[in-house]
Amino acid sequence: MGAAMLETRRWTGAFFTSLLFYLLFTRLWAVSVLYFVWWVLDRDTPERGGRRSDWMRRWRVWQHLTDYYPVKLVKTAALPPDRSYVLVHPHGIMCAGAAAAFCTEGPGFSRLFPGLRPSLALLAGLFRLPLYREYMMGFGMCPVNRPSLDFLLARPGNAVVIVVGGAAESLDCAPGQHRVTLRRRTGFVRLALQHGAALVPVYSFGENEVFRQLVFPPGSRLRHLQLRFKDLTGFAPCLFWGRGPLPFPSPVTVVVGSPIPVPRRPHPTRGEVAHYHGLYVEQLRQLFDRHKVSCGVPASCQLSVV
Secondary structure (H helix, E strand, C coil): HHHHHHHHHHHHHHHHHHHHHHHHCCCHHHHHHHHHHHHCCCHHHHEEECCHHHHHHHCHHHHHHHHHEEEEEEEEECCCCCCCCCEECCCCCHHHHHHHHHHHCCCHHHCCCCEEEEEEECCCCHHHCHHHHHHHHCCCCCCCCHHHHHHHHCCCEEEECCCCHHHHHHHHCCCCEEEEEECCCCCCHHHHHHCCCEEEEEEEEHHHHHCCECCCCCCCHHHHHHHHHHHHHCCCCCCCEEEEEEEECCCCEEEEECCCCCCCCCCCHHHHHHHHHHHHHHHHHHHHHHHHHCCCCCCCCCCEEE
């Protein structure tokens, strides 16, 4: 489900932008003008909590699409809504598990974690797309920039979901592989320390099974072109396919681990960041080992952190 949702967002954003531009040259030009005035006046809303719509998150179609894989959300510990949290999720090719579990109520997030508001952080540039920004805010998505994350984490009951591996991680995703790009990604730990927000490890089993990807070897000319495109645009052009226009119907299990308490340090030292980063990596490995067999992963498989 999540992959279909994220793939649709690219076309939806381009469609709405083109539509508003086209209307400028018709008798309905006032519609575009009025919306752009609204867009300017409302431009800071995505960075101030957005405009979440429980009605959109509970659309019946998300339950049907969740059942397509199916996607399952597993709770291993309580996350009381009296504090804020930083959830770190692996990227995969299309963030299928993250979109399903945290942007809709298909897998039942609010039932498992009552009172908690999840916000999946995406590229800030996407929130400049007219009309499409309203769509993303409705599902609780937020820009992955400092003003937005600071606003949410300063308020108890918010759970910011950050996909730290980003585009770099997506280039190496393939069925049967369990590799996360995390070793040098410490910004999320610094952010958690500055707000005293608990770190929560999350792993999405089956994330790499819903698509097949043509993976180019590191150092090859085509991989160099992918990396160059990523540096210019912020996302990597992956060559992947599913079952026709849809992902393969392969089970995805999103396991939410136990929170790691983090003290509030407005100016954390490198040592503090390194310490809690190490704790997070160790907790993620333990989470993976504890649940891998029940999620169809061989007992001999180890999580690779690069």
